[in-house]
Amino acid sequence: MLKSQTVLQHVPYLRRYARALTGNQVSGDSYVAATLEALVKDPGVLEIVENPRVALFRLFSAIWNSVEVNATVDQIVGLVAAERNLGQIAAMPRQAFLLVSVEGFSEEDAAAILGVDRQKLQDLVEESGRELAAQIATDILIIEDEALIALDLQHLVETLGHRIIGIARTHTEAIALSSSKRPGLILADIQLADGSSGLDAVNDLLTTFEVPVIFITAYPERYLTGERPEPAFLISKPYQASTVSAVVSQALFFERNAIQRKKRAVDRSFRH
Numbered sequence: 164m165l166k167s168q169t170v171l172q173h174v175p176y177l178r179r180y181a182r183a184l185t186g187n188q189v190s191g192d193s194y195v196a197a198t199l200e201a202l203v204k205d206p207g208v209l210e211i212v213e214n215p216r217v218a219l220f221r222l223f224s225a226i227w228n229s230v231e232v233n234a235t236v237d238q239i240v241g242l243v244a245a246e247r248n249l250g251q252i253a254a255m256p257r258q259a260f261l262l263v264s265v266e267g268f269s270e271e272d273a274a275a276i277l278g279v280d281r282q283k284l285q286d287l288v289e290e291s292g293r294e295l296a297a298q299i300a301t302d303i304l305i306i307e308d309e310a311l312i313a314l315d316l317q318h319l320v321e322t323l324g325h326r327i328i329g330i331a332r333t334h335t336e337a338i339a340l341s342s343s344k345r346p347g348l349i350l351a352d353i354q355l356a357d358g359s360s361g362l363d364a365v366n367d368l369l370t371t372f373e374v375p376v377i378f379i380t381a382y383p384e385r386y387l388t389g390e391r392p393e394p395a396f397l398i399s400k401p402y403q404a405s406t407v408s409a410v411v412s413q414a415l416f417f418e419r420n421a422i423q424r425k426k427r428a429v430d431r432s433f434r435h
Contacts, residue, residue: 184257
């Protein structure tokens with residue numbers, strides 16, 4: 164049987180995946196908790212002869228992809244409804260995309276996690292790419308004090324079709340830039356060189372408007388404990404271009420669906 168410490172070392176990254184998949188820390192962490200509860204009840208579901216990381220993610224996927232669970236998500240202990248109500252047609256390609264692009268699984272391992280063959284996995288990743296490419300371009304604020312990283316991020320998001328409203332190196336600059344033009348998404352380093360915090364800057368900005376935020380850090384484990392309010396979207400330094408692309412697309416995916424839900428709610432209120 165797998166020892167508990169072998170499993171625990173992979174849990175922070177399972178949280179990262181779950182949060183990106185659900186678009187919500189509380190919901191993502193609740194699915195992880197359900198996975199760990201299933202493991203406690205039946206340790207035999209993971210075999211020591213197989214890759215423990217693959218086995219843990221596969222167990223999570225079995226729970227996530229359960230029709231019963233997704234049809235009644237409020238029945239999971241402590242689960243708050245995620246900021247989405249996606250059918251399995253949309254969910255499976257995004258899982259494949261995140262497993263490969265964000266979590267760095269090989270196609271073979273990602274296919275094993277999802278219980279599909281390699282060709283099906285490739286088809287899912289391709290389908291997700293088409294879906295995410297349809298995202299509406301937005302204005303992005305970058306909060307990053309390292310010039311080379313900031314310019315690299317700017318190039319990456321502009322390649323995806325987005326616009327940069329500015330690069331802030333400090334908390335003060337971030338507030339000033341966002342007051343002149345409201346961003347549609349924020350990419351923020353957590354620790355800035357002048358001692359100010361990207362977290363503090365974002366928290367101040369979110370008091371005046373809502374916007375999806377992606378945090379970047381060299382120490383992701385510190386923000387994946389599940390013990391306090393933590394980022395829903397987190398990128399590790401050093402990052403890959405594909406990771407930035409995937410996470411930006413996920414954040415905007417949930418933002419787009421939230422806007423559509425609000426619009427439908429307003430339309431219904433007028434009809435009644």
